[in-house]
Amino acid sequence: MAVSPTYSARSFLSSKSGAHTAADSALKTPAISSGSSATLTKSLPIAKLPPEELNLSPDELFSKYTVSEVRAVEHRLRADANAKQEELRLMVGERYRDLLQASSAIISIAKSSQRVLDALEESKEAIISQHDLPLPPKTASIDGLDDRHLVSLQVLSAHMKLLLDAPEHLWRLIERKQYFQAAWLFLLSRVVHRALVHQDENDEQSWVSEGVDVLTEFPLVQRQWDVVSQFRSQIIHKSTLSLRDASVSSEEICATLVTLHLLDSRPLTETVETFFTQRSKTLHTILERNSNDSISKQNRSSSFANGNGHHVSSTKSTSAREVTQLMKRALGVIVQTVITAREIFKDESSNSSLIVRVLRSIQDQSETSSSRDTLPAELYLTTQSLLTHLTSSANFQLLPPNLRSYKPYIDLSSSSSLLEHAGLSQRVEEWFKGSCDQWRHSAAQWFSGLLFIKEVWSLRNLIRRYISSSGLLKGENAYILSDLDSLCHDRIIGIWQKLLLNTETKFRAALHDNISVSLQAEGVKDTPPLDFIFQPPPIPVLTQILKSFADTPFQKYQLSLKQQLVGRSTHLHAVLSTLEQCARTIQQDFLHLKANGDDKTMPFIERLTKSYQPTATLLTVRVTSALKSESVDANKNVASAPGFTFLCRIMDDLASSSSFISNIGCTKAAIQEFKRELSVVNQNVLEKWRENTVNRIIQDCTAQIRYTSRATDPIGISAPMLHGLLNLCDSIRQLGIIYHPVNQHTIVQKILRTFIATWASKFWDEKIEDAALHDIAFIRNLAERYGELWEDIVAGLSKKLKTAISDEAALSELEISVAEYFARTQTLFAILLPAPLNPVYDVPLLRFGTPTTQGQQSAIDLAKPSPRFGMLLTGNAER
Known part of the structure; x- marks a missing residue:
């Protein structure tokens, strides 16, 4: 409500007041x-x-x-x-x-x-x-006379009213973050205070000339100004802190910078520096606070993959969302600061910068129409509009015109109101690059919380879309995207390096453990390949719980059958699956990158591939080194034959059937080198295995060598020779080479030649007894099956036979007997016999002749007929 004018007793008794004298006469x-x-x-x-x-x-x-x-x-x-x-x-x-x-x-x-x-x-x-x-009310008149003193007192009351209400209005404006309006009101209050304390008696506009001593009669004026003057530092401090908020609009930032220019007398160059300094503090707060956070790294799973080759983590989505929010917040501050700085300080093609136009509108408010057209509504301010929106503004109509039209003084020609475009561009670029460097340093720590390639790639695509639509210049977009690609590149390579390192550790542990298992007792060691192929996995049985997941048991059953077909036993799969799972995961990562990329991302993927390949090559070298180390350790063990066998099977599968080397992502040269190294190590292991196997068989057969004279019609080779050949066949089958026929021929020939040479040097160098002649003839018959490559062995054995048997008829009879025996045992020693030169699918079962059946009794006649024998479909009608 309006407050009535206040009169002092002294003012009414003043002798200088003409109006007062007239009033006294009228009252008398x-x-x-x-x-x-x-x-x-x-x-x-x-x-x-x-x-x-x-x-x-x-x-x-x-x-x-x-x-x-x-x-x-x-x-x-x-x-x-x-x-x-x-x-x-x-x-x-x-x-x-x-x-x-x-x-x-x-x-x-x-x-x-x-x-x-x-x-x-x-x-x-x-x-x-x-x-x-x-408009101000008409001058009150009493009996037709103007009371000029009463008007002066009303104007004085309006001055004091504005000064009294200023603190409340300033608090309200500061709370609403309207710092520009608060600065204007503060400057207006300062002008009002100066008008009140003006003491020049010679000045007609002085209050002393009106008979009022403001400082003496109204000490409240000075005390009230002391209260109002404290708001200057608060407005400057609050407005400076408000520059840290990156969510405000450019108009609000411009109003705040104008406030600092008016109240703190800061040149525009310093306001730009203040703006960047405050935004740097905001960015530093975001980066520092979140860099100290663990980003849930301690709560995340340390495992990399499950059995299906997919990564597992209970907090995967939460952590990825955290990193995404941090990245967008930090980049949002940088982007918004750069764009706001250009919108406020950069000169447009046909107009001055926004802050200069605001200062010009303050200085020259006569061009109200043009100023309102070129400026946002919140940046166009006058004293009249400010007083209109203040509470109890009706008393301000009594203010003199010079106060109602007050405007802060701004020298547009001064250097403090000018800003060079080149200096602004350079400063914006310096702040932008410095902030991006800080962001990249902290983002590297945030990326360490991402354990999966899909998270990194999704984050990269999201940030690229955000930056592309941010409104930055082309060079600035390229600068941020280059840093982003570098961060993603380093993190992806880091994830793969850690995966490969863990794979190497797991492979070494699994290799050592399974080789130790193969050297243990018979009941614990790995299933022999020949036995494993005839042990079908159990057929899955669907329970009530698994009916909703009916495909899963059958998929596992299908996988077991496939492993059985290729001879992948449990222990062998435990070793090779670590490498194959790693290669499969990386291959899936590459497919994901290519599927979710475009033409612009292909250079990044190519660069990523080139950076990754040396690490993958290093893994293959370390795998080969681990196999060499285990082969050396197995060679030191006395009972090392099972260990050599297991090593050979691992290297054979790695070089031939395993998907590890094809999916790991090496170069062709690295793949060839890996296979070559595997071949060298495998040959060394096979050499040790062949030597140990032959020595073991010879030692077992030495105790059984008791050659004695036989009957005139011997039926076959000696028992020690039969035992030795059977052990040799069993040792070859333990290698699992039945799954790889190409390697089988070379391995069989080498170990068979070593066995024959060792046996001949140990038992046939001295006097050859009659019982050994059948063994020599049988081995010669076996060697003749390999053709020209075995002529040296065939010639040596023939010489021994001719030396021992001078009669051609006896020698011919021996050869016929041995040929008959060879035809009977060709299936027993099938693994020692050469395969057909060309794969023929209609080859008969007995490729080396059919044995005669004369003098042979049927096995069915030797057995006692059972009560149900007549029900069997046996062709014995003649009997």
Whole structure:
């Protein structure tokens, strides 16, 4: 509500006030009023005084009338005064209490009426103020005279009202973050204070000239200014801190920078530096706070893959979302700062920068139409619009025009109001690159929380889309995207390096453990390949729980059958699956990168491939080194034949059937080198295995060598030779080379030649007994099957036979007997016999001849017929 003007007693008693003198004279005149004029007319019937002569002063009364007439007037006036005194005595004595009640009621009614009038006046002023401030009221007049002193006091009250209300309005504006309006109001309050304390008596506009000493009569003015002056530092501090908020608009940032320029007298170059400094603190807070966080790394799973080749982590999505939010927050600060700096400080092609236009609109507010057209509404401010929106603004209409049209002084030609475009571009570029370097350093730590390629790639695609649509310049986009690609490249390579390192560790552990198992007791060691192929896995049985996942058991069953077909036993699969799973995971990662990329990402994938290949090659070298190390350790063991066998099977599968080397991602040269190294190591292991196997068989057969003379018609080779050949066949089958026929021929020939040479040097160098002739003839017959490659062995054995048997008939009979025996045992020693030169699918079962059946009894006749024998489909009708 409006506050009535306040008057001081001293101001009303001032001798210099002409209006006050006129008022006193007007108040004294009604002492001789209408009531006394009637009495005077009755007491002077002769004089017949006219009514207009009744209000004369005593000097005029004595000059116009006689003494008697003046005495008559005096007596009449005294009689009237006595009558009035008597009436007053009666009223006070009898109706004093009623008089007090009536006076209180009259005063209350007067106050209520005044409040109603004030409320109506405020409503009128509020309605008028919606369009413009109302004009000052007309000067009050009393009896047609202008009370200029009263107007001065009203203007003084408006000054003080603005100064008194300023703290409340400043607090409200600061809370609403309207720092530009708060700075304007503060500057206006300072001008009002200076106007109040102006003490120049020679100045007609001074309050002293109006008879008012403001500092002496109103000490509240100085105390109130002391309160208001403290807001300057608060506005500067709060507005500076508000620059750290990256979510505000460019217009709000511009208003804040203008506030600093007005209140703190900062040149535009310093305001740019202040803006970048505050945003650097915001960026540093984001980077520092989140760099110290673990990003849930301690809570994440340390495992890399499950049985199906997919990564497993219970907090995968949460952590990826955290890193994404951190990246977007940090990049958002950088992008928004650079764009805002250009929008505020950069000169446009046909117009000045935004902040310069705001300063120009403040300095020259006469061009209101053009200023409003080129500036946002929140940046166009005048004193009139500011006072209109303040509460109790009706009193401000009493302010003089120079205050209502006040505007802060800005020298547009000064260097503090100018900003060079080249310097701005250089400063923006320096801040941008420095902030990007800080972001990259912290982002490298954030990326360490990502354990999966899909997370890294999804984050890369998301950030690329965000940066591409951010509004940065082309060079700035390229700078950030280059840093992003570098971060993603390093993290992907880091993930793969850790995966390969863990794979190597697991492979070494599995290799050592399974080789140890192969050297243990018979019940614990790995299943022999020939036995493993005839042990079908159990058929899955669907339970009530697994009906919703009916495909899973059959998929496992199918996988078991495939492993059985290729001879992948349990222990062998345990060793090779570590490498194959790693290669499969990396191959899937590459497929994911290519499937979710485009033409622009292909150079990045190619660069990634080139960086990864040396690491993959290093894994193949370390795998070969681990196999060499285990072969050396197995060679030191006395019972090392099972270990050599297991090593050979591993290397044979790695070189031929395993998907490890084809999926690991090496170069062709690295693949060839890996296979060559495997071949060298495998040959060394096979050499050791062949030597140990032959020596073991010879030692086992030495105790059984008891050659004695036989009957004239021997039926076959000796028992020691039969035992040795059977052990040799079994040892060859333990290698698992039945799954790889190409390697089988070379291995069989080498170990068979070694066996024959060792046996001949140990048992056939000295005198050859008759029982050994069948063995020599059988081995020669076996060697003849290999053709020209075995001519040296065939020639040596033939020489031994001719030396021992001089009779051609006996030698021919021996060869016929051995050929018959060879035909009977060709399936027993099938693994030692050469395969057909060309694969023929209609080869008969007995490729080396059919044995005769004369003199042979049927096995079915030797068995006692069972009661149900007649039900069997056996062709014995003739019997």
